[in-house]
Amino acid sequence: LPQWRRSAQRDAKTGLANSMHWDRLAVDELRRAESRKNPTAVLLLDLDHFKRVNDDLGHLAGDSVLAAVALLLRTNIRRGDLVGRFGGEEFVILLPATGSSEAEAIAQRVRRSVAALRVPLTTADGSPHELVGLTVSIGVATTQRFGYELPDLLAAADSALLAAKGSGRNLVTMA
Numbered sequence: 355l356p357q358w359r360r361s362a363q364r365d366a367k368t369g370l371a372n373s374m375h376w377d378r379l380a381v382d383e384l385r386r387a388e389s390r391k392n393p394t395a396v397l398l399l400d401l402d403h404f405k406r407v408n409d410d411l412g413h414l415a416g417d418s419v420l421a422a423v424a425l426l427l428r429t430n431i432r433r434g435d436l437v438g439r440f441g442g443e444e445f446v447i448l449l450p451a452t453g454s455s456e457a458e459a460i461a462q463r464v465r466r467s468v469a470a471l472r473v474p475l476t477t478a479d480g481s482p483h484e485l486v487g488l489t490v491s492i493g494v495a496t497t498q499r500f501g502y503e504l505p506d507l508l509a510a511a512d513s514a515l516l517a518a519k520g521s522g523r524n525l526v527t528m529a
């Protein structure tokens with residue numbers, strides 16, 4: 355693809371699909387899944403207490419954290435799965451041909467990998483520093499319960515995400 359086209363589809367900070375591009379890919383995938391009656395899952399992820407990283411360590415540190423999480427998602431999820439960034443500290447994953455018990459296991463795998471992540475940072479005085487203890491909350495919605503319309507799936511995943519946040523964070527909640 356030409357560079358101008360790629361940059362319209364990718365989020366500059368993380369290299370992931372941006373929300374508009376992800377949306378388009380997700381709708382296409384859901385149409386295919388619906389006609390084949392394949393189950394599909396949507397994971398909505400939000401980094402816990404991300405504002406503290408930006409406030410305490412600066413937004414360059416915040417950007418390093420976002421890039422590290424994006425890399426982790428890309429290397430811990432199959433190539434055919436759709437990973438996107440919805441802006442801020444929110445990410446989204448669509449898993450084709452995945453039922454709810456698999457989706458929950460995959461979400462738990464991602465949650466554990468984020469909790470184990472160590473992000474190398476450089477402080478303002480140039481000294482090396484590692485951020486540990488980052489966590490993520492994840493809401494999961496499946497076509498088995500919510501059908502193949504993307505807005506319905508995202509709304510359900512968002513409610514589940516809110517529930518995960520409300521129950522103490524660093525959690526996976528099924529819609």
Ligand code: C2E
Nearest residue numbers: 430431432433434435449450451452455456457459460463
């Ligand atoms: P598992 O890790 O317990 O995964 C069980 C099933 O969940 C997989 O069955 C697959 O249907 C689904 N699944 C797990 N992770 C992903 C993912 O990132 N994306 C998607 N779309 N689906 C996922 P499957 O394919 O029959 O694999 C059976 C077992 O084989 C897996 O059990 C795992 O132990 C191993 N395996 C398969 N592919 C890989 C891989 O790329 N890396 C690793 N480390 N193990 C793999």
Ligand code: C2E
Nearest residue numbers: 426427428429430431432433434435456459460463464467
């Ligand atoms: P990939 O399919 O793109 O998967 C990328 C990474 O997602 C894997 O890296 C693994 O961390 C995670 N992953 C994907 N599927 C599963 C799964 O079912 N269970 C678990 N626990 N993790 C999963 P990894 O393991 O380093 O594998 C790199 C690549 O090697 C994979 O890329 C895939 O192309 C291939 N591969 C590894 N194991 C298997 C396998 O059991 N069957 C097949 N068909 N391919 C495999």
